[in-house]
Amino acid sequence: MKEDFLHYLWQHKLFDFGKLTTVNKEKIEVIKTGLKNTNSGPDFFNAQLKVDEQLWIGNIEIHVKSSDWYLHHHEKDENYDAVILHVVWEYDAEVFMKNNKPLPTLELSKFVNKEVFVNYQKLFSKEQRWIPCEQQIAEVDSFLLHNWLERLYFERLGQKSILINELLEQSNNDYEAVLFQLLAKNFGLKVNGDAFLRLAQSLDFSVVRKVRFDKQQLAALLFGQAGFFEETIEDVYFLSLKKEYEYLKYKFQLKPISKSTFQFFRMRPNNFPTIRLAQLIALYYHHQNLFSQVLEVSSLKDFYMLFSVEVNGFWKSHYTFETASKKSPKRLTQSFIDLLVINTIIPLKFAYEKSRGGVDEEKLLHLIKQVKPEKNTMISKFSDINIKSKNAFETQALLELKNNYCAKKRCLQCAIGNSLIKS
Structure with missing residues (x-):
């Protein structure tokens, strides 16, 4: 007890x-x-x-x-x-x-009531379970479950807002700069996310603003700041970017991070940091005021169009500066754009609207429900206990449920746990 x-x-x-x-x-x-x-x-x-x-x-x-x-x-x-x-x-x-x-x-x-106590004992049994209510959760009323998942989803957005608010404070509430940092982090995915964020924070966004109209300078700036010019490579494109970066480095008093910060090991070529960085460069070259466009767009289809950019000619036939490969456009895939919408776009929209005094929850829910459900071990285990997800709204809410309620045995603060105890 x-x-x-x-x-x-x-x-x-x-x-x-x-x-x-x-x-x-x-x-x-x-x-x-x-x-x-x-x-x-x-x-x-x-x-x-x-x-x-x-x-x-x-x-x-x-x-x-x-x-x-x-x-x-x-x-x-x-x-x-x-x-x-x-x-x-x-x-x-x-x-x-x-x-x-x-x-x-x-x-x-x-x-x-003895039944209440028995229900409590079932949830808090010492028996090893993936989640305390795995044997009963599928029986919970669907209306209650949906409403609880909705609350969990906005709790998750609140958690993601912590980093966003920290970045906003550091950038004097420059949402365009914070969008750049968040996109950079998510372009790096789990393996290189922190390295990409460190890259984005290694220079003032005002420098990006000044050079993004020039494709060559923008590429030189970001590859140079990432430390990719530390080595000597006899390639015309590489050498031209390196020369351009030396000029930018002197002009803006830049200090690059090390190339060793980025991981290539055991990564698929399409996820190499060089390719993801080339895609980020293409995105910022094609869209000069990206944050204002992000605010205006509300459908997933339009986000697919907004992020539909191709890398430049060099990267169509390369995965690294050193080695040529079969030519391909290397566009952002819809599944990758889905991740950007889940982890960058909606959380930033949420934080922005909250700072303005009112969140349009229905609009955000409409957008996240258009995104396909995520695929990972945790979501598969929920599926195994007959909690199947139709979209990313549900997968995000279930991740919040598992991480912040089930794993901590907060059944008494959980609507599902409450329902099972009182039933």
């Missing part, structure tokens, strides 16, 4: 209200359970109840055992002087107030 379950029972009134008595057989009538306290001190403030027709207004303290009062030294803490009821699961010791009278104590285990 855990104390947070007792808090849950008290807060949600999951006990027999009509027959409550103290351990000394005094009748209890609960008028208000009080406000849950998330800081130190009694567990619930400003409760109202009658004990043998005497009205009391004060605080509630909850323990697994009544002797925990002394274990936690509450008798020495004046913050507990206004406690009017001690709610415990097991009564094993009398607790006295400062006037030497017994503190009214409710032994909750005698008044809780």
Whole structure:
């Protein structure tokens, strides 16, 4: 038995209200359970109840055992002087107030519905499970599940906003600069994401603004800042970019990062950092005010068009500066653009709208629901327990559910867990 379950029972009134008595057989009538306290001190403030027709207004303290009062030294803490009821699961010791009278104590285990307790035990069983409710989640009401997934999705956007807000603070609320940094991070995917973000942050975005009208300078700037000119390669295009970068480096007082920051090992050629960087360069060359366009676009089809850019001629026949390869356009795939929409576009739109005082949730949901469901081990395991995803809205919400509720056993704060306990 855990104390947070007792808090849950008290807060949600999951006990027999009509027959409550103290351990000394005094009748209890609960008028208000009080406000849950998330800081130190009694567990619930400003409760109202009658004990043998005497009205009391004060605080509630909850323990697994009544002797925990002394274990936690509450008798020495004046913050507990206004406690009017001690709610415990097991009564094993009398607790006295400062006037030497017994503190009214409710032994909750005698008044809780047995089915509620059994349901709780099922969720918190020591049996090894992927998620606590894996045997019951498929039975949860579909309306409740959808509403909970919607809340989880916006919780996930809130988590993603933390990095966005940090970047905004660092850039004096320059959304165009933050979009560049976020896109760079996501162009790098998991393996090179941090390296790409470091690259984007290694220079002021004002420099990108100044050179992005010139394809040669923009390519020289970003490949140079990434450290790709550290080596000596006898190639005309490479040497021309290297020469251009030396000029830009001197003009803007730049300090490049090291090429060793980027990983090529065990990566598919289309995901090589050189190719992803060439695609990012093509995107910023073709779209001079990308953030304003991102705000205007609301359909996935239009995002596919917006991000439909080709690398320049050199990269169509190369994966690195050193070696030529079979010619291909190396456009951004729809699946890659889906990742950009999921991890960059929608979170930035959310943060931007929130900063302006109101989020158009329906519009964001409409967009994310157009994106195909993600494919990963976690989503496959949900599918195995009959929770199948139709779109990225559902996969993103399920990732939030698993990572921030199931993995932490926060069933009492989860709508699914609540439903199963109360059923």
